[in-house]
Amino acid sequence: RRGKEFLDRMPRLEYRRSSVEKEGAYMMDTMGANLRDLLAELHERGQEHDARQQRHDDKLRNLEPETAALISVLVRSSGRRRLLEIGTSNGYSTIWLAWAAGASGGRMTSVEVDPGRQGMADENLGRAGLRDVVDLELGDATKVVGDLAGPFDLVFFDADRVSAPAQLELLVPKLAPDVMVLADNVISHPEEVAGYLEALAGLPGFDRLVVPVGKGLSIAYRGTTAG
Numbered sequence: 001r002r003g004k005e006f007l008d009r010m011p012r013l014e015y016r017r018s019s020v021e022k023e024g025a026y027m028m029d030t031m032g033a034n035l036r037d038l039l040a041e042l043h044e045r046g047q048e049h050d051a052r053q054q055r056h057d058d059k060l061r062n063l064e065p066e067t068a069a070l071i072s073v074l075v076r077s078s079g080r081r082r083l084l085e086i087g088t089s090n091g092y093s094t095i096w097l098a099w100a101a102g103a104s105g106g107r108m109t110s111v112e113v114d115p116g117r118q119g120m121a122d123e124n125l126g127r128a129g130l131r132d133v134v135d136l137e138l139g140d141a142t143k144v145v146g147d148l149a150g151p152f153d154l155v156f157f158d159a160d161r162v163s164a165p166a167q168l169e170l171l172v173p174k175l176a177p178d179v180m181v182l183a184d185n186v187i188s189h190p191e192e193v194a195g196y197l198e199a200l201a202g203l204p205g206f207d208r209l210v211v212p213v214g215k216g217l218s219i220a221y222r223g224t225t226a227g
Contacts, residue, residue, distance in 0.1 A: 035099065038128055039065075042092045063093040063158060063184060064214030071156065071182060071217070072100040080154040080180065081106030086141045086167060087159030088112035091121030091128075097156065098130040109135045109152075111144045113159070142166050150174025157183040161192040165199040172203065178224045181206070187216025 031039075046062040063071075075083065075097060081104050088094050088110040101108050112118040118138050125131040137144050141159055145167050153176040157164045164183065175181070181200065186193045187210065197218065200208060206220045 031099065035095070035128055038124070039092065039095060042090065042095075042124060046090065046092060062089060063096070067184060067214030067217055068093055068096040070211070070213055072096045074180060074182075074219070075100035075154060076103050078180070079104045082150075082152050082176065083108035083154045083156070084145075084148070084152040084171070085110040085156045085158065086145070086164075087157070088121045088136065089117050089158075091124040093156070093158060094121055094134060095125060095128045095130060098125065098133040099128070102130065102133050107133045107135070109137060109148065111137045111139070111141045111159075113138070113140055142170070145174075146170050148174065151176040153178060154180045155182065157181075157196065158185075161185060161189055161196060164193070164196040168196065168199050175222075177222070179222050181218075181220040183218040185215045186210055186218045187212060189215075193218075 043062060043065055050061065071093075074080075080101060083097055083101050083106065085094055085097055085108060089112065091110075094108070094110045097108055097110075110121070112121065115138060118136055122131070122136060125134055125136075137148075142163055150171070151174055152171070155171060155175070157167070161183075168181070183193065183196055183200075186197065200206065200218070200220055203220075203222075205222045207222075208218070208220045211217045211219060
C-alpha cells in the first residue's frame with residue numbers, strides 16, 4: 001500500500017505503445033546493424049531463459065527494450081558522460097547505456113553481484129565492441145558503491161529494489177550537480193520500490209516523475225541551477 005500511495009502522488013506521463021513499437025522499432029536507426037542484431041538476440045535469449053526458471057533469482061530479468069531505448073535517448077540527448085548502473089545481469093541494458101555514453105565520449109561503471117552473469121556481460125560487451133567503455137565491478141552493490149569515487153551524472157538502479165535506498169544515500173555526495181537518477185520496476189513492484197521513492201523524495205532540488213513504459217521507469221533530474 002505504501003508503494004501505491006507514493007506512485008499515486010508521483011506525476012506521470014501518458015504512454016501508449018504504438019503498433020510500430022510492438023514490431024520492434026524501438027531499435028535506434030543510428031545503431032549499426034550488428035549491434036541491433038545482438039541486442040535483439042540477447043533480448044530473445046533472455047526471455048527464453050527466464051521462462052524456464054522457477055526461482056526469481058535465477059532469471060536474467062533484462063530491461064524491457066522500450067525502456068532501454070528511452071534511457072538511451074535520455075543519455076544521448078543530455079550528453080551524459082559518467083554513468084553508473086546497479087545490476088549488470090548479462091549486459092543487455094549495459095550495452096544500451098554504453099553505446100549511448102560512447103556517443104559523448106563518456107564511459108560507465110556497472111555493478112553485478114553474480115560472477116556468472118558478470119561473465120556473460122563481459123562476453124556480450126566484447127561482442128558489441130563496447131568492452132573498453134565499461135568498468136565491470138563484482139560484489140554486493142551497497143559495498144561497491146561505497147568505494148566508488150564518482151562523480152556520476154547518471155545513475156540507473158536495476159537490481160535489488162529493497163537495498164536501493166541505502167545505495168542512494170551512499171551515492172548522494174558522489175552525484176554531479178547536473179544529474180539524472182533512474183530506477184526500473186516502479187510500477188511492476190510498487191511495494192518493493194516504495195522505500196527508494198521515499199528516499200528520492202527526500203532529496204532537495206530534484207524534479208521527479210514516473211513514466212509508464214515497460215515495467216515503470218522513475219526519472220529524477222537535478223540541474224545545475226537547482227538549489
